[in-house]
Amino acid sequence: MSDVFIQATETDPAVRATAEVRGVHRRLLDRLTALAEHEPGQDHTVLAGFLDGELRRHLAAVDEALYAPASGAPETRLLVRALRATAAEIEALAGAVASAADPARAARDLAAVLAVHVTVEETVLLPALAALPGADLGLLAEDLGTLLDGGRLERPDEIDVREIPRGQRHPRIFARYARLAPGESFTLVNNHDPKHLRREFELAHPAAFTWDYVESGPELWRVRIGRPAA
Known part of the structure; x- marks a missing residue:
């Protein structure tokens, strides 16, 4: 809820x-x-x-x-x-x-x-x-x-959204993307094709991100999301 x-x-x-x-x-x-x-x-x-x-x-x-x-x-x-x-x-x-x-x-x-x-x-x-x-x-x-407070923000190489409550998933993914340096990337893990997330990326960061399917179902999707080097 x-x-x-x-x-x-x-x-x-x-x-x-x-x-x-x-x-x-x-x-x-x-x-x-x-x-x-x-x-x-x-x-x-x-x-x-x-x-x-x-x-x-x-x-x-x-x-x-x-x-x-x-x-x-x-x-x-x-x-x-x-x-x-x-x-x-x-x-x-x-x-x-x-x-x-x-x-x-x-x-x-x-x-x-x-x-x-x-x-x-x-x-x-x-x-x-x-x-x-x-x-x-x-x-x-x-x-x-x-x-x-002197802490550091997490920069995980992999984000498994199946472990994150709905409503918090996309913000955490976008926050992780914001911390990428040019040429860096992270892997998103989900139990379905995150097409809606990709549309949000296209709206928020057009031509400023990379999206590569590492694994495409049927039970597990892994997508490598990155910031272009150039």
Whole structure:
């Protein structure tokens, strides 16, 4: 039995996931803002450590958990490219804070840029991700939490969907695809021909995936799904 929820309310997994990501953003911005309140001439060691550690880890986690799943879809490819360009600029600004004439002011300027950046993630990227075929915003938010807690996302060479509850199968497969580097692949195992899944891939990632039958029934299907090397 699938979960029952009312769309666009707090019972909607996408709404809950968006709230979780927004909470992560607010905590990051609040921490940066607090550290930037030091007076000129004070020790900014803690601020420098935050920028080089927590902020960089946050940017890397968001890229892996949220940008990667959207990077290959036609609807979100350019958005992700723009967000990655802004994230790179944020890293550059963070690296320059320690050597700035007024580190506190530089940190406040950085916080203003970061606030705009995360607002775009919340108001543009997350709704776009929720609309992508096969994507599960709740699962992606969980992945983000795992990375921020210091964990690593699984990258199995084989996914046997017969062991995964219905409703969670396609999102897990798409999430695994998002973690593939060019030229990499994984094997999908199922008890029927996953034709519907292939149609979802064609919608979400046209001409950006490979699909090779390793075994074609009658009781077991094995499909090698990959990201083209070029």
